[in-house]
Amino acid sequence: xxxxxxxxxxxxxxxxxxxxxxxxxxxxxxxxxxxxxxxxxxxxxxxxxxxxxxxxxxxxxxxxxxxxxxxxxxxxxxxxxxxxxxxxxxxxxxxxxxxxxxxxxxxxxxxxxxxxxxxxxxxxxxxxxxxxxxxxxxxxxxxxxxxxxxxxxxxxxxxxxxxxxxxxxxxxxxxxxxxxxxxxxxxxxxxxxxxxxxxx
Amino acid sequence: xxxxxxxxxxxxxxxxxxxxxxxxxxxxxxxxxxxxxxxxxxxxxxxxxxxxxxxxxxxxxxxxxxxxxxxxxxxxxxxxxxxxxxxxxxxxxxxxxxxxxxxxxxxxxxxxxxxxxxxxxxxxxxxxxxxxxxxxxxxxxxxxxxxxxxxxxxxxxxxxxxxxxxxxxxxxxxxxxxxxxxxxxxxxxxxxxxxxxxxxxxxxxxxxxxxxxxxxxxxxxxxxxxxxxxxxxxxxxxxxxxxxxxxxxxxxxxxxxxxxxxxxxxxxxxxxxxxxxxxxxxxxxxxxxxxx
Numbered sequence: 001x002x003x004x005x006x007x008x009x010x011x012x013x014x015x016x017x018x019x020x021x022x023x024x025x026x027x028x029x030x031x032x033x034x035x036x037x038x039x040x041x042x043x044x045x046x047x048x049x050x051x052x053x054x055x056x057x058x059x060x061x062x063x064x065x066x067x068x069x070x071x072x073x074x075x076x077x078x079x080x081x082x083x084x085x086x087x088x089x090x091x092x093x094x095x096x097x098x099x100x101x102x103x104x105x106x107x108x109x110x111x112x113x114x115x116x117x118x119x120x121x122x123x124x125x126x127x128x129x130x131x132x133x134x135x136x137x138x139x140x141x142x143x144x145x146x147x148x149x150x151x152x153x154x155x156x157x158x159x160x161x162x163x164x165x166x167x168x169x170x171x172x173x174x175x176x177x178x179x180x181x182x183x184x185x186x187x188x189x190x191x192x193x194x195x196x197x198x199x200x
Numbered sequence: 201x202x203x204x205x206x207x208x209x210x211x212x213x214x215x216x217x218x219x220x221x222x223x224x225x226x227x228x229x230x231x232x233x234x235x236x237x238x239x240x241x242x243x244x245x246x247x248x249x250x251x252x253x254x255x256x257x258x259x260x261x262x263x264x265x266x267x268x269x270x271x272x273x274x275x276x277x278x279x280x281x282x283x284x285x286x287x288x289x290x291x292x293x294x295x296x297x298x299x300x301x302x303x304x305x306x307x308x309x310x311x312x313x314x315x316x317x318x319x320x321x322x323x324x325x326x327x328x329x330x331x332x333x334x335x336x337x338x339x340x341x342x343x344x345x346x347x348x349x350x351x352x353x354x355x356x357x358x359x360x361x362x363x364x365x366x367x368x369x370x371x372x373x374x375x376x377x378x379x380x381x382x383x384x385x386x387x388x389x390x391x392x393x394x395x396x397x398x399x400x401x402x403x404x405x406x407x408x409x410x411x412x413x414x415x416x417x418x419x420x421x422x423x424x425x426x427x428x429x430x431x432x433x434x435x436x437x438x439x440x441x442x443x444x445x446x447x448x449x450x451x452x453x454x455x456x457x458x459x460x461x462x463x464x465x466x467x468x469x470x471x472x473x474x475x476x477x478x479x480x481x482x483x484x485x486x487x488x489x490x491x492x
Binding site for chain 1: 253272273328329331332334335367429430431432459465466467468469470
């Protein structure tokens, strides 16, 4: 009898952990690396305000970096090795300040951050911006299994959430907001997370 | 590769619509006509399309056609690619068509009659979380109406529009359907190569695409999981998923520099010939106007 009860408790525990590990992992990951993640957001937002761009690591070793440099006429997509001189020349050529981008590369590599971008979203016809950060923790790198990414979104204003912590479209609009077709959940008033099989 | 940059800056000038292609109306004519339009406050046919956003949307499209955006996570890329033709070569016809749709609930584009389904009429103006498409009701109407009117085998199991159908096979557009839309609506003669499953096997892809770009507007049907990588999975689908408008191509050694319109703006990137061959499933380009 005791053995049976023990099995039930064990199963219940496994089911609980399986259903909640997503929350635990991402929020834990965020709190563990909060200072670096917040710095990535800050440096990226400031650099983006100077001139828009997005940044991506294209390989598992975080040695190849791809930059999407937006200008008035075109978006240029270039890929470089980390530390390559060519990258600095290219950034200067298109009027980008290399310093914050170099800082971002160091910060992003330190927390397995694979993508940082700025997205626009709309509330009652008004345009807002958020910073979209994708993390590819090494624990997710199982062979033959689709890669999973932790996604963090940094909003400029506090957001509205339902009782379960799902991000809502607005105070009046009690509809769940989707970003890149994903539902996001609350970490704090301005930061949300999700788990996705796409980093962008 | 880096030596190419000065050359690339020069080529931006070539990234405008193909010169060999005749325009039927001008941007100025379209704007002038739009200024004479008085819309009713609401449309009985399109209850969720706000008239001020609708008119503003049309003006933006005429003034800045490269800004048209298909919407995040939607399958509207085929219809967005098609838009390149009317917005650049016949903006007056485009705005007249849209206005007729708004006020009458139906409209003709040349010989093609559009009578949108009630589901689509209710949905236009309600699509959300798609980026700037959220506040572009005219674009929502345009994409929905095209997807509703032109059907193909890809849409077989998604006959009717339901909420969220814009992200599903309901809106998918295969190469045959895409070519059919250009021919029937726009009245252009086209040359097309490729298919929905097999690559076209072009021997000299650079020479072929360069000739196409200099002949007329050139559309590429590509596997977007390689062009616009969204995950690091090693195994990816081997079929095309996306349309882009190629506006220029240059070559140095084995590096191809392509400039393409990918909705919302133009992009320049450098790829190898083998990469381009790998992602390319179809090429369609305008050769000559039917009525010439």
